Amino acid sequence: MRANFSNMDRFELVKGVGQEIIKESELKQLLREKKHPVAYDGFEPSGLAHLPVGVYRPLLIKDLLAAGVKVKLILADSFAWINNKFDGDLERIRTAGEYFVEVWKAAGVDMKKVEVIWHKEFFDDPEYWKKVIIIARNHSLKRTRRSLAIAGRSDDDSQSAALNFYPSMQCADIFHIGADICQLGLDQRKVNMLAREIAEKRDIVKQLGYEGKGVNGKPVIVSHRMLMGLDGPAGAKGFDEDSAIDRAISSKMSKSIPDTSIFVHDSAEDIKRKINSAFCPMNTAKDNPVLEYTKEIIFRSSGELEIKRPEKFGGDFTFSSYRELEASYAGGDLHPQDLKGAVAREIDRLVSPIRVHFEKDNKAARLYEAVTNG
RNA sequence: CCCGGUGUAGCUCAAUUUGGUAGAGCGUUGGACUGUAGAUCCAAUGGUUGCUGGUUCAAAUCCGGUCGCCGGGACCA
Numbered sequence: 001m002r003a004n005f006s007n008m009d010r011f012e013l014v015k016g017v018g019q020e021i022i023k024e025s026e027l028k029q030l031l032r033e034k035k036h037p038v039a040y041d042g043f044e045p046s047g048l049a050h051l052p053v054g055v056y057r058p059l060l061i062k063d064l065l066a067a068g069v070k071v072k073l074i075l076a077d078s079f080a081w082i083n084n085k086f087d088g089d090l091e092r093i094r095t096a097g098e099y100f101v102e103v104w105k106a107a108g109v110d111m112k113k114v115e116v117i118w119h120k121e122f123f124d125d126p127e128y129w130k131k132v133i134i135i136a137r138n139h140s141l142k143r144t145r146r147s148l149a150i151a152g153r154s155d156d157d158s159q160s161a162a163l164n165f166y167p168s169m170q171c172a173d174i175f176h177i178g179a180d181i182c183q184l185g186l187d188q189r190k191v192n193m194l195a196r197e198i199a200e201k202r203d204i205v206k207q208l209g210y211e212g213k214g215v216n217g218k219p220v221i222v223s224h225r226m227l228m229g230l231d232g233p234a235g236a237k238g239f240d241e242d243s244a245i246d247r248a249i250s251s252k253m254s255k256s257i258p259d260t261s262i263f264v265h266d267s268a269e270d271i272k273r274k275i276n277s278a279f280c281p282m283n284t285a286k287d288n289p290v291l292e293y294t295k296e297i298i299f300r301s302s303g304e305l306e307i308k309r310p311e312k313f314g315g316d317f318t319f320s321s322y323r324e325l326e327a328s329y330a331g332g333d334l335h336p337q338d339l340k341g342a343v344a345r346e347i348d349r350l351v352s353p354i355r356v357h358f359e360k361d362n363k364a365a366r367l368y369e370a371v372t373n374g
Numbered sequence: 375c376c377c378g379g380u381g382u383a384g385c386u387c388a389a390u391u392u393g394g395u396a397g398a399g400c401g402u403u404g405g406a407c408u409g410u411a412g413a414u415c416c417a418a419u420g421g422u423u424g425c426u427g428g429u430u431c432a433a434a435u436c437c438g439g440u441c442g443c444c445g446g447g448a449c450c451a
Contacts, residue, residue, distance in 0.1 A: 232412075259402090280411045290411085313409075337410040 005067065007031050013067040016300075017060045018222035019186055019248070022196070026215040027222065030180055031067070033215070039064055039181035039222070042074030042119070042173065045096035046085050047255040048371060049103040051297070052227045054264035055350050058107035059300045060224055064183065065113055072115045072177055075100070078123040079169070082162050090120070092370070099367040103264060106357035106364070107350075117177065128176055131208050135175075136168040138198050144168065147190040171195040174219055175208040186223040187239065187249045195219055225296060226252035228289040229260035232279030251287075262347065264354040265368070271351065275344040280336040285326050290336070290343055295322045298346045305346065309338040 005013070010031050021027055030037050041057070064071055075097040077090060086092040097118065105111050122128040136144075147167040170191045174182055182192040199205055199218040211217055228251045236246040253261050262274055280290045298305055299322040306318045313335060319325040328334040358368045 230411090276410065278411060282408095282410080310409095335409065340410055 010067040019225040020223045022221040037180035038070045039183040040072040040179040044076045044080040049264045050261045058109045076119045078119045099371045106354040131172040135171045175210040178213045192221045229253040230278040231260045233287040268348045272344045
């Protein structure tokens, strides 16, 4: 990897990670001002690692690291506990968290450069709770409910009251770790926006100990894309007022729907079968999950893609950029079935080291076992 | 703790009033059509009716008990 990136290169790298950036001008400024700004991502340990978490996120982390960004990863064990994951058993939640760390190691992330934070540490810190309350004091209950972005608005009232702590806590995380960049999924944008709004008050920023962080005491938001499920775009489910964002979130690949997800433990045959049955309209680049994986995963990881196909369909061909491939596909020169073959092969190439690690390594196998039976 | 509602196929629900061993849509699988998928058409797959005891020739249905979920209320010295 090259050692000296220009600020413009660094900007392009970070920009490439985000589907939405609030705001680009601030990101530019941040990268100018700080050689090693802090970005954070966090999530609740639960279930098995699928493509977005097990393969895509590691690729994004690598890009951030390459841009000189310091990456902090919050394993939201206490959030999972509040949410009653694993029957509220913190030990099992922690095991699930360790499993994910193991996934990223196997995916080739240099975990020495990534700071892993267990949220439970904050949970036990009175200073953290002070920040949670300061944030809660500075926005309305209505705003908190809006930030939750729970699908199916009609039964919002029957949700656990504990969920109301989420937004204030998640915001507090940002200030508590002094994150310059909120690098979470697009589905988390509302909470990040809330943090920006709260950060507009100077005295609050001071109380939260966030002075000098972000840009002018405000965090920059770099929301990464939600990879689509294998079955393609879904209708809007009410996650956001913006219909495009709503659809993007509604269409995301979900761990809880195994048939539309690829997991890092899937065999080459599984992957082939799943990709082959994926939604993939001919000549159409928009809302096409297979093309999305091609762009976001394959080209992000290797920079070229070889298509193998019978002579009668044009013979083998190697694309050296996504742009080139998309044009060919949109023009009808590249057939979906030929693309699928190549995509399945390349996804397996990325998944197989992880899959094998969890089969061969004793510690990893034990974690996998524990999460599977959890 | 009390009152009410509810529990039926993987999912959403019907059949309970007038007992006769369960249906639909969606999903899943296969086929047709496309050199992929989807859409469309055809076919198949689907359930110890929460659990338990009883009444009856016969119980998803009636009666008792029990468990889970949802809503409301009471208690708050």
